[in-house]
Amino acid sequence: MARVVVIGAGVAGLVAAIRLADAGARVALLNKGTGGLQLSQGTLDILGYAPERVERPLDALAGFAAANPGHPYANLDAELVGRAADYLCELVGPALLVGDPAVNLQLPTAVGAIRPTALAAPSMTAGACVDGANFVIVGLRQLKDFYPDLVAKNLARTDLPGGGRLSARHVMLDLPARAGEVDSFGLTYARALDDPAYRRRFAQAIKAVVGQGESVGLPAVLGVDDHGAWAELSELIGAPVFEIPLPPPSVPGLRLNRALTARAKASGVRLVPGSKVTGFRSSGGSVDSVQLATAGGDRTFAADAFVLATGGFEAGALSADSYHNLHESVFDLPLRRPEGHLVHGDYWGDPQPLFAVGVETDHTMLARHPGGDPVYDNLYAAGGILAGATRWQEKSGEGIAVASAVLAADSILAAASTATTQGAAS
Amino acid sequence: MKTLSADVVVVGGGSTGAGVVRDVAMRGYSAILVDRADLGQGTTGRYHGLLHSGGRYVISDPHSATECAEENAIVTRIQSDAVERTGGYFVATPVDDPAWGDDWAKGATETKVPFEEVSVADLLKAEPRINPRISRAFKVEDGSVDGWQLVWGAANSAKQYGAQILTYHRVTGITRDGDRVAQVICTDEKTGEEVRITTNFVLNCAAAWGGQIAAMADCPDVQVVPGAGIMIAMNHRITNSVINRLTYPADGDILVPVHTVCVIGTTDQKADDPDQLKIDWDEVQQMMDCGELLIPGFRKARAIHAWAGARPLVKDSRVGSGDTRHMSRGMSIIDHSDRDGLKGLLTIAGGKLTTYRLMAEKVVDAMCAQLDDPRPCRTATEQVPGSESGKNYVITHRLEEREHDRTDDQILCECELMSRGMFTRALQDQPKGSFDDLRRQLRLGMGPCQGGFCTMRATGVALETEHIDIERATGLLRLFLKNRWIGIWPILYGDQVRQTALDNWIFQGTLDVEHLPGPTHEEVV
Amino acid sequence: MNAAEGLDFAQTEVARASLDHCVKCTICETHCPVSAVTPKFTGPKFVGPQAERFRHGESVDHSLDYCSSCGACTLACPQGVKIAELNSQARAVMKADHMPLRDQLISQTTLMGMAMTPVAPLANAALSIKPLRNVVERVLGIHRDAPMPKANTQTITGWLKKRKKPTVKATRGTLIFFHGCAGGYFEVETSKKSIEVLEHLGYEVLVPKQGCCGLAQQSNGLFDGATQKVLKLCDELRASGRDLTIISSSGSCTGMLKHEAHEIMGVDDSRLADVGTRIRDIMEFLLELYDADELPTDFKPVPLTAVYHAPCQLKSQGMGQPAMEILGLIPGVEAIESGATCCGIAGTYGLKKEKYEIAQAVGKPLFDKVKDVNPSFAMCDTETCRWQIRKGSGAEVEHPIFLVHQAYGLS
Numbered sequence A: 001m002a003r004v005v006v007i008g009a010g011v012a013g014l015v016a017a018i019r020l021a022d023a024g025a026r027v028a029l030l031n032k033g034t035g036g037l038q039l040s041q042g043t044l045d046i047l048g049y050a051p052e053r054v055e056r057p058l059d060a061l062a063g064f065a066a067a068n069p070g071h072p073y074a075n076l077d078a079e080l081v082g083r084a085a086d087y088l089c090e091l092v093g094p095a096l097l098v099g100d101p102a103v104n105l106q107l108p109t110a111v112g113a114i115r116p117t118a119l120a121a122p123s124m125t126a127g128a129c130v131d132g133a134n135f136v137i138v139g140l141r142q143l144k145d146f147y148p149d150l151v152a153k154n155l156a157r158t159d160l161p162g163g164g165r166l167s168a169r170h171v172m173l174d175l176p177a178r179a180g181e182v183d184s185f186g187l188t189y190a191r192a193l194d195d196p197a198y199r200r201r202f203a204q205a206i207k208a209v210v211g212q213g214e215s216v217g218l219p220a221v222l223g224v225d226d227h228g229a230w231a232e233l234s235e236l237i238g239a240p241v242f243e244i245p246l247p248p249p250s251v252p253g254l255r256l257n258r259a260l261t262a263r264a265k266a267s268g269v270r271l272v273p274g275s276k277v278t279g280f281r282s283s284g285g286s287v288d289s290v291q292l293a294t295a296g297g298d299r300t301f302a303a304d305a306f307v308l309a310t311g312g313f314e315a316g317a318l319s320a321d322s323y324h325n326l327h328e329s330v331f332d333l334p335l336r337r338p339e340g341h342l343v344h345g346d347y348w349g350d351p352q353p354l355f356a357v358g359v360e361t362d363h364t365m366l367a368r369h370p371g372g373d374p375v376y377d378n379l380y381a382a383g384g385i386l387a388g389a390t391r392w393q394e395k396s397g398e399g400i401a402v403a404s405a406v407l408a409a410d411s412i413l414a415a416a417s418t419a420t421t422q423g424a425a426s
Numbered sequence B: 001m002k003t004l005s006a007d008v009v010v011v012g013g014g015s016t017g018a019g020v021v022r023d024v025a026m027r028g029y030s031a032i033l034v035d036r037a038d039l040g041q042g043t044t045g046r047y048h049g050l051l052h053s054g055g056r057y058v059i060s061d062p063h064s065a066t067e068c069a070e071e072n073a074i075v076t077r078i079q080s081d082a083v084e085r086t087g088g089y090f091v092a093t094p095v096d097d098p099a100w101g102d103d104w105a106k107g108a109t110e111t112k113v114p115f116e117e118v119s120v121a122d123l124l125k126a127e128p129r130i131n132p133r134i135s136r137a138f139k140v141e142d143g144s145v146d147g148w149q150l151v152w153g154a155a156n157s158a159k160q161y162g163a164q165i166l167t168y169h170r171v172t173g174i175t176r177d178g179d180r181v182a183q184v185i186c187t188d189e190k191t192g193e194e195v196r197i198t199t200n201f202v203l204n205c206a207a208a209w210g211g212q213i214a215a216m217a218d219c220p221d222v223q224v225v226p227g228a229g230i231m232i233a234m235n236h237r238i239t240n241s242v243i244n245r246l247t248y249p250a251d252g253d254i255l256v257p258v259h260t261v262c263v264i265g266t267t268d269q270k271a272d273d274p275d276q277l278k279i280d281w282d283e284v285q286q287m288m289d290c291g292e293l294l295i296p297g298f299r300k301a302r303a304i305h306a307w308a309g310a311r312p313l314v315k316d317s318r319v320g321s322g323d324t325r326h327m328s329r330g331m332s333i334i335d336h337s338d339r340d341g342l343k344g345l346l347t348i349a350g351g352k353l354t355t356y357r358l359m360a361e362k363v364v365d366a367m368c369a370q371l372d373d374p375r376p377c378r379t380a381t382e383q384v385p386g387s388e389s390g391k392n393y394v395i396t397h398r399l400e401e402r403e404h405d406r407t408d409d410q411i412l413c414e415c416e417l418m419s420r421g422m423f424t425r426a427l428q429d430q431p432k433g434s435f436d437d438l439r440r441q442l443r444l445g446m447g448p449c450q451g452g453f454c455t456m457r458a459t460g461v462a463l464e465t466e467h468i469d470i471e472r473a474t475g476l477l478r479l480f481l482k483n484r485w486i487g488i489w490p491i492l493y494g495d496q497v498r499q500t501a502l503d504n505w506i507f508q509g510t511l512d513v514e515h516l517p518g519p520t521h522e523e524v525v
Numbered sequence C: 001m002n003a004a005e006g007l008d009f010a011q012t013e014v015a016r017a018s019l020d021h022c023v024k025c026t027i028c029e030t031h032c033p034v035s036a037v038t039p040k041f042t043g044p045k046f047v048g049p050q051a052e053r054f055r056h057g058e059s060v061d062h063s064l065d066y067c068s069s070c071g072a073c074t075l076a077c078p079q080g081v082k083i084a085e086l087n088s089q090a091r092a093v094m095k096a097d098h099m100p101l102r103d104q105l106i107s108q109t110t111l112m113g114m115a116m117t118p119v120a121p122l123a124n125a126a127l128s129i130k131p132l133r134n135v136v137e138r139v140l141g142i143h144r145d146a147p148m149p150k151a152n153t154q155t156i157t158g159w160l161k162k163r164k165k166p167t168v169k170a171t172r173g174t175l176i177f178f179h180g181c182a183g184g185y186f187e188v189e190t191s192k193k194s195i196e197v198l199e200h201l202g203y204e205v206l207v208p209k210q211g212c213c214g215l216a217q218q219s220n221g222l223f224d225g226a227t228q229k230v231l232k233l234c235d236e237l238r239a240s241g242r243d244l245t246i247i248s249s250s251g252s253c254t255g256m257l258k259h260e261a262h263e264i265m266g267v268d269d270s271r272l273a274d275v276g277t278r279i280r281d282i283m284e285f286l287l288e289l290y291d292a293d294e295l296p297t298d299f300k301p302v303p304l305t306a307v308y309h310a311p312c313q314l315k316s317q318g319m320g321q322p323a324m325e326i327l328g329l330i331p332g333v334e335a336i337e338s339g340a341t342c343c344g345i346a347g348t349y350g351l352k353k354e355k356y357e358i359a360q361a362v363g364k365p366l367f368d369k370v371k372d373v374n375p376s377f378a379m380c381d382t383e384t385c386r387w388q389i390r391k392g393s394g395a396e397v398e399h400p401i402f403l404v405h406q407a408y409g410l411s
Helices: A011-022 A057-067 A078-092 A148-156 A186-193 A196-207 A229-237 A251-266 A397-425 B015-026 B062-078 B100-111 B120-126 B147-160 B207-216 B281-294 B336-340 B353-371 B397-405 B420-429 B435-442 B454-463 B470-491 B495-510 C005-012 C014-021 C027-031 C044-052 C062-066 C072-076 C083-095 C101-106 C109-128 C130-140 C156-162 C180-186 C188-200 C215-219 C223-238 C251-265 C270-278 C282-291 C322-327 C356-373 C383-393 C401-407
Strands: A003-007 A026-031 A105-108 A114-117 A134-140 A167-173 A215-219 A241-244 A270-273 A276-283 A286-294 A297-302 A305-308 A318-320 A326-328 A379-381 B002-011 B031-034 B088-092 B115-118 B136-140 B143-145 B164-166 B169-177 B180-188 B194-204 B224-234 B242-245 B254-258 B261-265 B303-314 B332-335 B345-349 B411-413 C173-178 C203-206 C245-248 C279-281 C304-309 C333-337 C377-380 C396-398
Touching (some): A003 A011, A011 A078, A011 A305, A011 A397, A078 A251, A148 A215, A186 A196, A186 A251, A251 A270, B002 B015, B002 B180, B015 B031, B031 B147, B031 B169, B031 B194, B062 B100, B062 B143, B062 B353, B100 B136, B115 B120, B143 B147, B169 B207, B194 B207, B194 B353, B224 B281, B303 B345, B303 B470, B303 B495, B332 B336, B336 B345, B345 B353, B411 B454, B420 B435, B435 B454, B495 C014, C027 C072, C044 C072, C044 C083, C062 C083, C072 C083, C156 C180, C173 C188, C173 C223, C188 C203, C188 C401, C223 C251, C245 C270, C251 C279, C304 C356
Parallel strands (some): A003 A026, A026 A270, A134 A167, A134 A215, A305 A379, B002 B194, B194 B345, C173 C245, C245 C279, C304 C333, C377 C396
Antiparallel strands (some): A105 A114, A286 A297, A318 A326, B088 B136, B224 B261, B224 B303, B254 B261
16 A cells, blocks of 8 residues: 655645545645635636636647646646546535536626636626626625625626626625624634524625625625535525635635545545644655654654645745745755746736746656656655746636646556556566 | 915925925915925835934034934924834944944044943843844934824924925926026826916925926036935834944944834945836845844845835035945035025935934025024924824834724724724825825835735725725725835745735735726826 | 743744744634634734734733633644744733732642642532632632532552552563643543553553643743743653653643743753653554554454544644544544534633633534534543533543553453
């Protein structure tokens, strides 16, 4: 039975760990932090802008990869990406993620822009920005991260991607999440909305302001552990309801994170959260073990294969010191680094070269020297650590993460079964 | 077109101009101050915030040292709201000769700069992060000051005495009637309207831009050399006192705690155009090295913002034009009546913020002399609005305020503990203000997240007011993000890279601000 | 560093420098069990890295006292901000001038235990008499309903003296056992069963004379006293042998030795470092044996479905939840993870008058889960948590070692 250590519990790490454990590997998932799902939308982006707005992301992948040499999608073809997206849907279930990876949804943002994404929470899809849509955007006075007038007015004055316009108006309701609090963050509302009694009061207040034929846009706080909360709200209000993602804490992201974490535990993955991997040992071209800096001293985790899924600069997986030396924080892997300046002063201009820095891999997801050979024969990389993509701009983060995670896991399983076969044969 | 009139027009709303218009108004003249931008966007808003004890100049410029010591005490009292009594130290680092401290102490005594030699052990106890290999230390009465609070304090005092403060009024011409100034012509940058101010006297306090203003009055060749320097704000107060190197003034030898940050500065490069100041990576590295000398581990600390300011230095035939540090920082007053045959125009250049009140006194005295109308100065005796209690700023202020009002009021900028009420009040005062205008009053977006979380909140709250429509609100959001970046990208390393990545995930990844409905024109003010 | 420097350390801040890593991502806030149940606490991000930029030797934000020091924030932070440590230090600074008498009393856990034991039945009775508890609440601020430990008639030392010596020969070497105050005086059964399991595995177990780790004092800001205690304990544990592994069944006391004394109080002593690296929580130790294929897994079936709660101060040691895996090896046992960040007691937090309601609210989802899954039995590795869960759910709550003990046929 192969032993695998996965480092990083973002969507890439979790997907890889689950896939490996389900196939019979003994998996330890080590992570510092909670992954990035809580910081992002809670949707699955495959490709949103190439740089023009993309309607059919899987169709656009090959061309996009060709136009952006060194992009992770060069190693992850449309078939794999589509399959990985479907795999994620299987893992979390249709209460948390729906859609067709071949067609982008165009959904509203909390500032009233329209943003493409491939798969979304079912609680979001009624917000699709199509010609003739009729929205009332409802804000909550005690929630400072959502301004319904900003959303409604910008949506209403936008020429829609598919043509035409939608109409949107706004209402601000005085609806505290809990008594005595005027400054509640999104999760406080989400917890309150897990309570059926609160839900009923909430729905009543909204129902009173919704007009005939309107769909109700709300901030993405519609329950956290109760995945049916939004649907019940819709029923009680008597109108379609959709939630609009907010800056962190992302409740939809949190739902996904909890679901994937529970799934990982159920699959028998050993989760060891809260400590950093601070060292490793290697011999004969393979990584033998990693050192985990727990309280009271390092603990060693030996394995046959390792998956580095530690994220990008935001996670501290990659860093730039005050001399602009760039560093990958666990294995000190060689990084693909641009020629010339790492940053420039044009905020609305080209993407900053710094954020395309990362680890290169071969076509099996083995981390490799830029343009060269694998660094170790059993160290794979997946997700935000991969070089060559400005994920927030392209809207490609989760697509790259799940596809690379699936590929890394499958490569490990293939290598393990080859070894077994060889072992059995010898 | 609009026509106004006043006895005196003050051009330039930095510390000099604000101090001058206050003094002018207090002496009973009607006055209008104009600045092409917000107050304090020139040098005053772009220095490190030090209210000098005078210790820096005891050897290099003894006259300034004495002036600083005296004015420090006055400003600390009359603008108490804007001044924090941090105290300061002059410290001999491993590369400084501790024996120089003897000369320094002698100079401080002679110039009447209060000081006290302290043991290195006491220094380390007070400031545990400082370089333990410091060999000698002197305690002084440095303070730190919020440059914008300072100028607005003075400006609000002037308003109390009837003056008008017209920000975003760009001077485009100064006309004369015979041998006297007649009118100052401006453009209101927010509306595009032309504004003509009929006046008897113009006080050109435009500092680094003073030459450009004088030229508009047909008084050419006023040589003000911009001595540019960069400053870097570090995320938290690594020290709570000002730290100065015990040496002849050099680059990067001051670390100043101001509000929640500490600022390291500064460099010295002659610039050609005060509107085109760059921040070079080499200069940033230089400041990092200077910081490391004072605070071991400085390079691992977090830099959150950088800026460049231009000292307005009068060209002096004694020094080479390249070496701006040692040009006189003393003030000079150019009387254009003899030089250019124009009565009613004085150009003021040079000086330092600590002595701004004294500078203003001398300028207005000079004006009174030209008018043969002597009137006494009272600026040293009266507190500006907001400082009546005499209580100096302390760093715990906002934390205490929020502890008391957070159950009634939301906190929009969490990093800097700025409440919603503070923001809406500031918007009421400046309905046409950009978020940067408001930022200077409130510190919105000036903390570690650099607007990551508060920009959208500010936009939403602003939109709820009657003066701001969706186009302007969206434009203000875009402008704020663009402007914040100017001071972030030159120092983007370490922790701030992580922050920028997260902020990008929020603005582009979640909010998709790049694809907001396009503006017909970008907001610029 | 000596004891007097503890508070100085809090003011001079190693945790403070870590605030630079905070990117305001809110992940810590989503994990905080206290801000989840009350608006009185502004949350770890606010009280830690955010407010610290506004402090200069004082903490004017008294609401920071609502922090229970559960450590969930530091554990969850992806950037490495020492949030819980910052909060603990800021609280120590805040309370330095006005430490309530109550906080000094509750922190003397050894003395409390020692004082209670010889007259245990009386002490227990007194602890359950309402009028007496009301007086205690008014005078000291300890809530009248706060869960209180039941004193044992016999201490661990007494048991060790009186029992028959173990018959299984020690073949695997020697271990040192650290029982903690509760394990010595209140929850002696846990210590007994732990020692018996270790002896069953073939170890010789030494139990040196030992005092308190100082955790209760540290969490109440009494840094000087805590530092004295923890260093004395280190001397006592080291006296039995320098290379021996130290085993403890007191989850939070283990944490004090592994990291809290250093991270929060800045104790920088080689004796502490030595003990901190040699100590293992007992379930952690068993899992290490299992990973090395050295743990006998000839467990008798124990048919039991019950909630297991990993205490916050155990989770914050960053080793995952070894108890869950060990319990999974026992046939018949279905251990259901509590899913709760914290049971609410957080050491001495939940005993206090002004924190009691909050602590109960924090623990409620956990109590409800216990009642739902198995209202008569639950497991948890820390003593104060067991008292809290017992009180809140009515279930018997024991250390998971009890099941291992039973599965090995020792009970």
